[in-house]
Amino acid sequence: MASAIAIADAEGIDAVSIRRVAAELGARAMSLYTHIERKEDLFDLMADEVNAEILVEGELPGDWREAISAIVRRTREVLRRHPWLVDLVSRRPQVGPNGLRHGEQSLAALSRLRIEPEWKWRIIAAVDDYALGFVIREGMRQEGSRGYAWxxxxxxxxxxxxxxxxxxxxxxxxxxxxxxxxAPDVEGGDRADDDFERGLRWMLDGIARDLAL
Amino acid sequence: MASAIAIADAEGIDAVSIRRVAAELGARAMSLYTHIERKEDLFDLMADEVNAEILVEGELPGDWREAISAIVRRTREVLRRHPWLVDLVSRRPQVGPNGLRHGEQSLAALSRLRIEPEWKWRIIAAVDDYALGFVIREGMRQEGSRGYAWxxxxxxxxxxxxxxxxxxxxxxxxxxxxxxxxAPDVEGGDRADDDFERGLRWMLDGIARDLAL
DNA sequence: CGGAAAATCGATACGCCGTACGGAATGGTG
DNA sequence: CACCATTCCGTACGGCGTATCGATTTTCCG
Incomplete structure (x- = not known):
């Protein structure tokens, strides 16, 4: 399904239609339905394929703050490379194999902490919430409406x-x-990096203080 | 355009089609194009109308943390009442009259702080990022995919x-x-309230510590 | 290797969608 | 009354997801 991802990267998720993908593959529209059951399934496959890119390779930093920062930074990079992913992420939970692996890695980042697993999950959720919101608002800023290229x-x-x-x-x-x-909505590229890191630091500081980590 | 909002509330944003809204109004499809130029304009009108609900009535709390908490809580309420709004918010900046009023109110919540306006905006952005991410993931959890009612x-x-x-x-x-x-993804309703408040507190704590507010 | 079973392909068709276009009706102004 | 701008309406085009079904290919087993 690399063709579908290529289309989405180039023209946004709305350009990904069954007919279009089939054409790209030299097949007829209905042939795709031998591999998938609904169009949503195609989206799920695309999402999970890209979710693999989010996984951080190699050893995670030992410090828990550095570890989840690394994961979240990588998430942001991938979401910038494939902006359409936010449309899918915001529509349904990512529970494909690579989505689960991402969840596992996030938990692994906190494995050294001696707190209950529920709390680890809450930390991850809060950080992910911030990161998702940031990336969405970042993407919306830089392209206005996806598809309209002003x-x-x-x-x-x-x-x-x-x-x-x-x-x-x-x-x-x-x-x-x-x-x-x-407009303050439109800040340059490196400004965005600073903003992202600052918000992340704020969130992590708040967590560390509260839980005495 | 209350009909369009009613449709979106009941069946999601995808159910809002020009033909459908026109039918609801007893008109023909093309008549809508007298008032709008593109379908996107209809979405903008819907969004701005609902953005009005986000505005907090009456006096804001004097304490800056309480003030932006009040605004953000209200944002969450409205986004729960009109889940389709996140689809629009994530597609383009909200710069309609009521979107601007919301920005103004957010800044007003920090008016007592003696810091540069840019920093106020950064605080608001970070908190909004968290809140947006939370609400998106919350909505995705409770209905799975919008439209599919399992x-x-x-x-x-x-x-x-x-x-x-x-x-x-x-x-x-x-x-x-x-x-x-x-699955930890699916937590009950009051749990979600706690989670939201906790993440918000974490973020505000981090901000307050960093800026010595 | 032969033939049955299963998977894949292809064409066609239905009912949606956004919207371009052009004619008909309408209402306010001289 | 005539004029003109605005609004309404019908029709049509190209695109969408996908149900259905016959034809074809591939796979597998005896």
Whole structure:
């Protein structure tokens, strides 16, 4: 199903249609249904294949914070490489083999900690929540709507007069200064890295303090 | 466009089609294109209408942590009431009037803090990232795939033999104990409340420590 | 190797979808 | 009343997921 992934990488998940994938393979549409039962199954296969990329190779760092940071950074990288994955991740739990392996690896990152397994899971959930939210909002920022390929400048030009109206209305005393010089929504690439690391550190700090780790 | 929202609430965002909404209104499909230009515009209108519900009425708590907690809790409530909103939120920035008002209110929650506006925005972004991720994973847990209405028990029954196979494989020493007694993915309703509050507290603690607030 | 059984393929068709287009109706303004 | 802009409506095009079914290929066993 590499063809399906290639299509999604290039044109987004909506471009992945049964007919399209079949054409890419030189087959007819209905032939795909010998391998899958519903289109959703195709998506599941795609997701699990890419979930394999999330697995961190080699030894995990011994320090638990470094270990889950490594995993979560890798998750972000993969989600940037395959932005359509967030559409699938947000639709259903990832319980394919590689999804489970990812869960296992996340737990392994905390294996040294002497706390109950439930708590390990809660830590992972909180960090994953943050990371998922960040990556979603990051992706949405950099491409606007997936599929509509406006450049940053074009969208900026369209948006500015619209935003100006609101700024001038005086209804947004706190927001206006931030909107004035380039929307804060659109920050450069390395800024995003800093933001990601900072939020992650905040979350981990809060966890460490609370659980005295 | 209340009809469109009603459809989405009841059957998910995919059930919202131009023809369907038109029928609900006793009109023909093409008549809708008098008011909107593309289907996306309809989604934008729906999103902004619901974004209004996110706004916290009355005075915000004076304490900044309480204030943004109140906003974020309300966000979660609304996203539970209108689960389809996450599909729209994750596709494009919310810059409608009510989306902006929400941003303004979030900043207002931090107005007492004597830090630079950029830092306020970073705090809000981190908290929103966490909240968005949590709500997405929460919604995905409780309904599986939106549209496919399996009961919890049915999905459980289907899943168990599949998971058992992996548990017995021995490849998942850390994960297996958690999967054994009811997947940790599926926690009850009040548990979810606790989880949400705990993660939020962790994030806010980390922020407060780092910025000495 | 021969033939039965199972898996795969192919074409066609149904009912959806978003929306381009062009004509008909409508309502407000001179 | 005539004019014109806005709104409405029917039709049509190309694309979608997939049910059905006959034809073909592949696999397996005696």
């Amino acid at each position: 450049t940053q400048a074009e969208r900026d030009a369209l948006m500015r007069p619209y935003l100006r109206e609101f700024i001038d209305s005086g209804e947004f005393p706190n927001l206006a200064p931030l909107l004035a010089d380039g | 009961t919890q028990a049915e999905r459980d029954a289907l899943m168990r033999p599949y998971l058992r196979e992996f548990i017995d494989s021995g490849e998942f020493p850390n994960l297996a104990p958690l999967l054994a007694d009811g």
